[in-house]
Amino acid sequence: MTVRVLACSFALALALSTSAWAEQDIGDTEAGFQIAAEACAYCHAVLPEEAESPLPRAPRFEDIANTPGMTSRALVVWMRTSHPFRTMPHIVLERDELHEVIAYIRSLRDRQ
Numbered sequence: 001m002t003v004r005v006l007a008c009s010f011a012l013a014l015a016l017s018t019s020a021w022a023e024q025d026i027g028d029t030e031a032g033f034q035i036a037a038e039a040c041a042y043c044h045a046v047l048p049e050e051a052e053s054p055l056p057r058a059p060r061f062e063d064i065a066n067t068p069g070m071t072s073r074a075l076v077v078w079m080r081t082s083h084p085f086r087t088m089p090h091i092v093l094e095r096d097e098l099h100e101v102i103a104y105i106r107s108l109r110d111r112q
């Protein structure tokens with residue numbers, strides 16, 4: 001009996017987290033910032049205070065966050081397919097790390 005209740009609440013929690021995945025922030029923003037500071041700040045302005053990215057061609061994270069249609073999902077897809085760092089072997093993000101960085105980017109939204 002207890003096992004069934006547990007199984008049910010687990011299934012519910014799973015369903016809730018999967019639906020949240022679709023549109024909401026999908027990771028821990030604090031951890032995301034740490035990763036961004038290490039892996040992305042070399043080219044991108046990762047803090048909203050920064051007026052310009054170190055690499056001018058790379059958009060500021062705050063600008064990315066405020067780009068219309070730039071959802072978490074769009075970011076995941078973009079990062080997996082088109083991002084120039086895919087060609088840079090020293091930046092390898094695990095799936096969770098990618099989600100955390102994206103949660104951080106999304107947290108910068110509407111702050112400018």
Ligand code: HEC
Pocket residue numbers: 035036039040041042043044055057058059064067075078079083084085088091093101102
């Ligand atoms: C080696 C430099 C470099 C690093 C490191 C880098 N980026 Fe980028 N990024 C770029 C450049 C250059 C562009 C613009 C590409 C273009 O316009 O073709 C870009 C574009 C992007 C975009 C798309 C913006 C848009 O509006 O389409 C996202 C999202 C992004 N980067 C996220 C990240 C994240 C997250 C990290 C760290 C995990 C990261 N980048 C690390 C150089 C870098």
